[in-house]
Amino acid sequence: MSISNNIPNQKLPLQGAGGLIAILGAGESGVGAAYLAQQQGYDVFVSDFGAIADHYKKQLQDWKIRFEENGHTEAEILNAVEVVKSPGIPDGAPMVKKLVEQGTPVISEIEFAGRYTDAKMICITGSNGKTTTASLTYHILKNGGLNVGLAGNIGKSFAYQVATEKFDHYVLEISSFMLDSMYKFRADIAVLLNITPDHLDRYEYKLENYAASKFRITQNQTGADHFIYCADDAETIKVMEGKTIAARQLPFSIEKTIETGAYLDKDNLIINVHQQHFQMSINELALQGKHNIYNSMASGIVAKVLELRNETMRESMGSFRNIEHRLESVGKISGISFINDSKATNVNSTWYALESMTSDVVLILGGVDKGNDYSMLKQLVKQKVKAIVCLGKDNKRIHDAFEDDVEVIVNTMSAAEAAQVAYHLAEKGDTVLLSPACASFDLFKNYEDRGKQFKDAVKEL
Template identity: 90%
Template sequence: MDENKDISTNPAPSLLERAGVRLAILGAGESGVGAAYLALQKGYDVFVSDFGSIADHYKQQLQSWNVKFEENGHTEAEILSAAEVVKSPGIPDKAPIVKKLVANNIPVISEIEFAGRYTDAKMICITGSNGKTTTASLTYHILKNGGLNVGLAGNIGKSFAYQVATEKYDYYVLEISSFMLDSMYKFRADIAVLLNITPDHLDRYDYKLENYAASKFKITQNQTAADHFIYCADDAETLKVMEGKEIAAQQLPFSIEKKIETGAYLDKDNIVINATQEHFTMSINDLALQGKHNIYNSMASGIVAKVLELRNETMRESMGNFRNIEHRLESVGKISGISFINDSKATNVNSTWYALESMTTDVVLILGGVDKGNDYEMLKPLVKQKVKAIVCLGKDNKRIHEAFEDDVDVIVNTASAAEAATVAYHLAEKGDTVLLSPACASFDLFKNYEDRGRQFKEAVKEL
């Protein structure tokens, strides 16, 4: 790997300069442990600190690499002696240790920023409030099928840093959250994709949508005229920010509402991508991913593929045979003619809206968990139209009852995935869909949304 990539703007110190330099890493999850491995490989004196407990498998990795670490608290002297700190995205800037680092002028960066210094690979970076995991997975699927030497990282799969340390990819598809973007400064996306901006995680942004939107637009920072910015021309918040913003990259919008001269649009039932000289068309009926929101996701992935000059035949095949990721509108199977879908990754109202919007049958909806100040108003029209019963899965379901008591005849409380699946099964009839799309975080009853989804799938198998 060329460690002098973009030396003028993105310096990677030589091995000699790094020897013995302290790099502290806050958080020992996937990104933190991956960053530790890369830092160790590059000659840093690495110290990992987690305010909570470290999962056993990560602890074993750190021990096998002889990395110094601590859990269940921070030793400030060890952290404040660092030349630089890599912060896991889940740690807010308001955390006391982060405030002290800033006060001491110690740079705090993301794992993506750190790892980006040590690879020459082309960066395809995908962000947005909803759809980014699906779009990143689909983009990776198309590029891999097209014969490109490509890795998938960011908010998904093995950490970017670990892959940079152990692989030699020519391209990376990175799913990037706003939390990651907040700690990214010199990193540059060769192709940046912004899918949409809807209210989410506003507690991290002083409850101001404009702050969250500004964070999302950091995906375009440092881009040049040689780079590309792909965005949704139908998204009001995206367009609002763009009005007062200069973007150096070539802009490639996509829309299902209007014809786009250079980008992608919908012509009757056909996606048209005219981002390059060779146009691409495909019927939306042939897409593996169905529903309006997935037309957007497929357009964004398709534009990336065309920018990278993939063949239309490869694109058509890949967009037609893609299988969605676990916990995102994942088909669990059919019992007595009732379909079960695991959309546990829907941790906000917008994600649940997208899930409901793609349903073509009557729905028994499993909702609930830790409510992040949800406004359920936007769900009401779809609930009235498609939902015959709501099964609440959470410790406190009061707000769900209040939101939907006038729209649905049956709202039932449950306290486990098994109970929710059983109750939903009895409420559904042949031809219906039982949809787990909670619109809430999971940590009242589960470790995380993956745990919630897996428990639901197990429960369905037991029916």
């Protein structure tokens, strides 16, 4: 279990109390937190164990905020009244352990920034679908005329927006790593999409620890708040059986009828909240596939809780364009469709992508394997995949997992090579799907770089 979870009742500094705040990590969240802390009258010191990207360095210099890179000055950081930690830094990092041992509060950017805004918080978490659901929710609320910001794991830093904007609502995509360092923060509307094994290396390889982290999204909620969750998700239901949740519960399901919440009636998505009724054919949804029905239900419930008009919801849910690198259509060549799902960095995401395919698939898989269990993909691979193109330095586990299920498994070492090989293996009417189920760091900077290189390669075909 993450170390900072053991100290939830820390005494935190009062707003604008001054003193030194140290920021660990100088990415989007860290630099945004530094700006807000300075605005609130704190002495700010930013420290990154690695190199700081040039554009973030320039921002810190322009704002006259002290910073260091490629190492930590311990004496300075240990002298801070509070430390804001980047979600990418594990609780087991030596610097974090020292801070916790001496009783210095270590919190997330979301926790810190939440103190300085009265905006309503719509917080979305889950192992899969949270970026899509956060983006769709933001799209609906903005179209509905709400003064709304989008932040968290997506877009501009929440802290920076709190410092520079005056939004009435925020849609926040929140990861388990962020939740681990959140204590007093409260979600007005909390959404938990699903719980499947991911990032277990940060949770002692125990699914129950990871699940407990996800459920921190409900902490501090009151009877006036709302908790939206998937009634079909076994892990979510398992945790809820032993837990008391103060917020009003609004489940969604495609397997059973839900009285208050959302469900599927044949091809119609039905939402009933506060005696308000919404209905829409799933064929009219911009996002297709079973997993996207769940995402649309969650976003639709949020919209109904906030009493948006049915016309706005219907138009928004029909016009939404998905985020880059998530089931993104790259185009058609010789009748072959190319789809970029580079954001699928775990097996579950790839399962969802395959589940939504309606044609034969040439699947591009591989990268840095986080201890993947490929068995859950076997059935879909047998049904839909005619060939697998491996894109990674070490593809042995993919070969071992699928050698009995597909006739062709080919190794490639670049996005251009993978796109070319997949194109030659595909026929008219097929889909070439980049949905790697793995991290990208063996051959690429990140999943965005992998997706961009794939898209560029498709254009060159």
